[in-house]
Amino acid sequence: MGLLKLEEVEKIYRQGEIEVAALGGVNLEVGKGEFTSIAGPSGSGKTTLLNMVGCLDKPTTGEVYLEGAGISSLDKDQLALLRRENLGFIFQGYNLIPVLTVYENVELALKLLKDRSNKDIKEQVMKIITAVGLGKMADRKPNELSGGQQQRVAIARALVKEPKIVLADEPTANLDSETSLDVLEVMVEMNQKLKTTFIFSTHDPLVMESARRVIKLKDGEIIADERG
Amino acid sequence: MFLVRLAIRNLTRNKKRTLLVALIVAFGIAFFVMFDSLVLGLERNYYNNVIDFESGHLQLVDDNYWTTQAELPLSDLIAIDDELQQSLAQVPELKSYAPQIRFSANINNGLDELPITAVGVDGDRKKDVFKLEEHLVAGELFSADQSGAVLGENLAQLMDFEIGDYLLLVFTTQEGAFNTLEVEIVGLVNTPNPQINEHQVYIPYHKASTALNLKNKATEVILRLENNNVIKAKEFIKDNIIAGADDYGVYTWRDSAQDIVAITEVHSIENRIISSLFLLIAAVGIINVIILAALERIKEIGMMKAMGMKEEGIIKVFMIEGLGIGLIGSLLGSLMGGVGVYWLSNFGIDLTGAIDSDFGLPVIERTYGVFNPSAFTLIITFSIVISLLASIFPAYWAACKSPIDALGGTN
Numbered sequence A: 001m002g003l004l005k006l007e008e009v010e011k012i013y014r015q016g017e018i019e020v021a022a023l024g025g026v027n028l029e030v031g032k033g034e035f036t037s038i039a040g041p042s043g044s045g046k047t048t049l050l051n052m053v054g055c056l057d058k059p060t061t062g063e064v065y066l067e068g069a070g071i072s073s074l075d076k077d078q079l080a081l082l083r084r085e086n087l088g089f090i091f092q093g094y095n096l097i098p099v100l101t102v103y104e105n106v107e108l109a110l111k112l113l114k115d116r117s118n119k120d121i122k123e124q125v126m127k128i129i130t131a132v133g134l135g136k137m138a139d140r141k142p143n144e145l146s147g148g149q150q151q152r153v154a155i156a157r158a159l160v161k162e163p164k165i166v167l168a169d170e171p172t173a174n175l176d177s178e179t180s181l182d183v184l185e186v187m188v189e190m191n192q193k194l195k196t197t198f199i200f201s202t203h204d205p206l207v208m209e210s211a212r213r214v215i216k217l218k219d220g221e222i223i224a225d226e227r228g
Numbered sequence B: 001m002f003l004v005r006l007a008i009r010n011l012t013r014n015k016k017r018t019l020l021v022a023l024i025v026a027f028g029i030a031f032f033v034m035f036d037s038l039v040l041g042l043e044r045n046y047y048n049n050v051i052d053f054e055s056g057h058l059q060l061v062d063d064n065y066w067t068t069q070a071e072l073p074l075s076d077l078i079a080i081d082d083e084l085q086q087s088l089a090q091v092p093e094l095k096s097y098a099p100q101i102r103f104s105a106n107i108n109n110g111l112d113e114l115p116i117t118a119v120g121v122d123g124d125r126k127k128d129v130f131k132l133e134e135h136l137v138a139g140e141l142f143s144a145d146q147s148g149a150v151l152g153e154n155l156a157q158l159m160d161f162e163i164g165d166y167l168l169l170v171f172t173t174q175e176g177a178f179n180t181l182e183v184e185i186v187g188l189v190n191t192p193n194p195q196i197n198e199h200q201v202y203i204p205y206h207k208a209s210t211a212l213n214l215k216n217k218a219t220e221v222i223l224r225l226e227n228n229n230v231i232k233a234k235e236f237i238k239d240n241i242i243a244g245a246d247d248y249g250v251y252t253w254r255d256s257a258q259d260i261v262a263i264t265e266v267h268s269i270e271n272r273i274i275s276s277l278f279l280l281i282a283a284v285g286i287i288n289v290i291i292l293a294a295l296e297r298i299k300e301i302g303m304m305k306a307m308g309m310k311e312e313g314i315i316k317v318f319m320i321e322g323l324g325i326g327l328i329g330s331l332l333g334s335l336m337g338g339v340g341v342y343w344l345s346n347f348g349i350d351l352t353g354a355i356d357s358d359f360g361l362p363v364i365e366r367t368y369g370v371f372n373p374s375a376f377t378l379i380i381t382f383s384i385v386i387s388l389l390a391s392i393f394p395a396y397w398a399a400c401k402s403p404i405d406a407l408g409g410t411n
Helices: A046-053 A076-086 A102-111 A118-131 A147-159 A177-194 A205-210 B002-011 B015-055 B063-071 B082-089 B123-129 B153-158 B194-199 B205-212 B230-241 B258-296 B298-306 B311-347 B373-399 B403-410
Strands: A004-015 A018-030 A035-039 A061-066 A087-090 A165-169 A197-202 A213-218 A221-227 B058-062 B094-108 B113-121 B136-139 B149-152 B166-172 B178-189 B200-204 B220-225 B248-252
Touching (some): A018 A046, A035 A177, A035 A205, A087 A147, A102 A118, A102 A147, A118 A177, A177 A205, A197 A205, B002 B311, B015 B194, B015 B258, B058 B063, B058 B230, B082 B094, B082 B220, B082 B230, B094 B205, B113 B123, B113 B153, B123 B220, B149 B153, B153 B178, B153 B194, B166 B200, B178 B205, B194 B200, B230 B248, B258 B298, B298 B311
Parallel strands (some): A165 A197, B149 B178
Antiparallel strands (some): A004 A018, A004 A061, B058 B220, B058 B248, B094 B113, B094 B220, B136 B178
């Protein structure tokens, strides 16, 4: 079994008396070190799929396995622990904490993990900040950075704890094409250097081109799974 | 520590809002400590008035007289014999004692008549037992072997009396017979005790005793101690002086001031209610601030939950923020209250005009505040607890948001 496996995953949302199937019987397997894009138009179920993979939500039916272990039976604290130790997130809107510096924003991810000495934390944080090209901006606040730089901080924050999977929801949606390429470059580099699995949703053709695997969704179902 | 650092930084996001709520907490604290200081100052003044002009530190009286003393009866009196006087001289830390006869009389100036309380007291002892001499504004106090009357300046003005004038006291003797006593006014006093100034006339003990035909009996014996250690003296009197006399009792100045104890307790309750209202407003403010903060930071909350922060971590951050507001408010309130109490303690406030109001205690001197560290401790602790409690609900509300709902805007 791969790093991640989705087996007949179905997600149904209720809106009053109406049931909306956001995902319908999705089967998917993602291996270690993959750089995978989930593509599809708005409403195709990209975000729902990412939420399932990210253990932010549970399927209505079916099962999500992370390293062979199902998540459906886990309670919210166990899911939080699972996310804390295994998953990194990059958001479209960066979601950096404006009152913290670049260093502190990245440090937050490690502070959630127990048993790390301050010395280790400092080394690890500085290493990743340097790796994303922000070594000299560690003391800056997010409002002193460009959009691309902020997304780099978000990437560093997702990667600093060396997660098994990094999930990115439309990571370049708020960026211009030049900056998007720049950010993608960083993600590809980190994927190759750290062998971290990346799964990101997008409808940006530029981003899809960078992915070695593109999973296309339509109306909650996988319509194509292409490997480059 | 990271969560504490984060919470402190969060407080700086909207400084004006944080400061505004902290100021409400501060006003509550400042009001409480200043009001408490003032009430304690008034209480101290009044107790001093009671000790210095009415009851001394201890009163030896017949128990029946104690319960009916407001009517100024001439029954259930204390026999003043040599044995009693020798025993009283043995009371530990005694400064002086004075048998006293209080009786109801009318003062007459030939035209008008007013009901007053007449007090027959030994002229020499009176100086040691009461602080009348310090408040003499005209004439002198009579000595033991002299005749004469001392009365309040206000009463004298009301009756159009001056030093050297003769006043006529009209009263009923112990047997119920009417009698009068004409006495020359030798002294006028103006004390901080309005009761003394407006309703009391002092005459020599022997004159009162003779006129009332009391035969060496007094309504009470006033004891003044060197200090306020009344318990030791009271126990001594109980064990050694009145042990065999079941009718006699010994009462402290605090027993004489029961009404005022009740009034000050009411003031304390009023103070707590008003301060609680301030803190209630502050609590609503804190709830509001935390809810607004949670709404503003909903995506950050979602991000932190996605990263694996548990609900308790989010709750802790918001509660520390609530605590922070409480601490800032406490610091500001302590400073404001401290300055206010310092001002009250050093410059005082004239509450004479409030005597007839619900607030007023019968004290007509400048009231100085009393620094009461326990009031600061109490209100600061209370404010901090309120701040913490007020932040629990919104913190819990924010923490319980599912990460998907919280991140909703990003999808």
